Amino acid sequence: MKTPDMNPNAKLSSLERFAYGIGDYAGNLVYSAISAFLLVYYTNVVGASAAAAASIIAFSKLLDGVSDLAMGYIVDHTHSKWGKARPWIARLCIPLAVCTVLMFSVPTSLEGKAQIAYMFLTYNLVSTIFYTGINVPYATMHGLMTTNQYERGLLGNFRNLLATAGTMTINTVVMKMTTAFGGGDAYSQKGWTLTIIVLMIVFILLNMFTFFVCKERVVEQNTEKKEEKVSFVKGLSCLVKNKYWLLMVVALFSMYFMMSCFFGSAFYFTKYNMNNEGYYSMVANLLSIAQIVTLFITPFVMKKISKRNVFMAGMCISTIGFVLSAFTTNYAIICASSVIKGMGFGCAGATMFGCLQDAITYGEWYNGYGTAGMGNAASSFCMKVGSGVGTAALGWILGAGGFDAEAAVQSASSISAITISFAWVPVITSVICIVCMFFFDLDKKYDQAVADLAQGRHRTDK
Known part of the structure; x- marks a missing residue:
């Protein structure tokens, strides 16, 4: 008999919600470092061209997407005393930390093709293999800790709250740490290597905290039943029949494309368009x-209106902020636009992963079998491809604008390219998210789907 604590529809403790969110704080010590600073590191420390670095990232993301699908299949077929997803966090956090240090430690002796090969190899070890190996199980845990719709919303809230804190940490400390460790030189290899070593020690400790505190109640309940073997192809077929999952995939692809292009361009925007890289920390923070x-407010809002409506409202607010920042470099206005964008990101970030888990649960009811790992993996595939293509798009746009890292003053076309990446690309992707959520009317069907699943029934049984 299951204890009340292992009830699949359980209300979670604040500690467990926090522990789950800490996992994304840790993840953002890697993800945000890549999004905000990897291109800067490649161009300003290593000396690689923006276009070459962007091409490495873009091509690698295709491989990364394939590994997501493979990891989802592995999670769905994992059986251990810790559950399906949780053990992978403990197994892979150390290899990911080591490879992240190597990625930000390109040997100065390497040049040309050898340098490109090293960048390609280490980037793929981080993103394609080990980050995937942790991030897909971590995302899957969201749906395996409870089926309670409001609790899933709160988990998404804690996750995004602490992910934002992780991003804020990276935005605040990286350049200060590289300067301190580099003896006053923010762009020395020694400074970057030591900075990432410190961050990765913290990364390992936080992942182990998540592992020890969180539980997988939904998997525990289902272990008493004989699980249906679902092939890789059948799992994918299940997903593409689920219109709500497809809408979330497009929305998440757009979100991650936007965030990579926007956050990656923010440092360039303050340094070259605003002529003061010291503004970066304030604008980002x-x-x-x-x-x-x-994010502290959204739990109360979600009680009044659905997660879907909060998400949609958030992207509308963000769009206003992006449009505002497209027409000025005035410090006060850019700071104000950052606040507006942050409000929108808070609404969207608090709800997007909860909406995804609801869509996956609906898919289990709709198709007659569950593929939580595959659903999260395929979604992660699209998020990573979106992130990679967003970073690559930034590099290509900068390259097309004639960006030159060695130039103290950029050309007019380079300045325009930075503005496009910082403001107009995010406007387009935000509108795409709004359209997706307009058609995401799952709230009308979710309660019935969960009630049927609790009784062991599916749509196909009726």
Whole structure:
């Protein structure tokens, strides 16, 4: 008999919600470092061209997407005393930390093709193999800890709250740490290597905290039943029949494309368009602070209106902020636009992963079998491809604009390219998210789907 604590529809403790969110804080010590600073590291420390670095990232993301699908299949077929997803966090956090240090430690002796090969290899070890190996199980845990719709919303809230704190940490400390460790030189290899070593020690400790505190109740309940073997192809077929999952995939692809292009261009925007790279921390952190404050409010809003409506409203607010920042470099206005964007990101970030888990649960009811690992993996595939293509798009746009890292003053076309990446690309992707959520009317069907699943019934049984 299952204890009340292992009830699949359980209300979670604040500690467990926090522990789950800490997993994304840790993940953002890697993800945000890549999004905000990897291109800067490649161009300003290693000396690689923006276009070459962007091409490496873009091509690698295709491989990364394939590994996501493979990892989802592995999670669905994992059986251990810790559950399906949780053990992978403990198994892979150390290899990921080591490879992240190697990625930000390109040997100065390497040049040309050898340098490109090293960048390609280490980037893929981080993103394609080990980050995938942790992130897919971590995302899957969201749906395996409870089926309670409001609790899933809160988990998404905690996850995004602490992910934002992780991003804020990276935005605040990286350049200060590289300067301190580099003896006053923010762009020395020694400074970057030591900075990432410190961050990765923290990364390992936080992942182990998540592992020890969180539980997989839904998997525990289902272990008493004989599980149906679902092939890789059948799992994918299940997903593409689920219109709500497809809408979330498009929305998440757009979100991650936007975030990579926007966050990756923010440092360039303050350094070259605003002529003061010292503005970067304030511009970035005001967004994070506004996002964090909003995340404390969204749980109360979600009780009044659905997660879907909060998500859609958030992207509308973000669009206003992006449009505002497209027409000025005034410090006060850019800071104000960051606050507006942060409010929108808070609404969207608090709800997007909860909406995804609801869509996956609906898919289990709709198709007659569950593929939580595959659903999260395929979604992660699209998020990573979106992230990679967003970073690559930034590099290609900068390259097309004639960006030159060695130039103290950029050309007019380079400045325009930075503005496009910082403002107009995010406007387009935000509108795509709004359209997706307009058609995401799952709230009308979710309660019935969960009630049927609790009785062991599916749509196909009727």
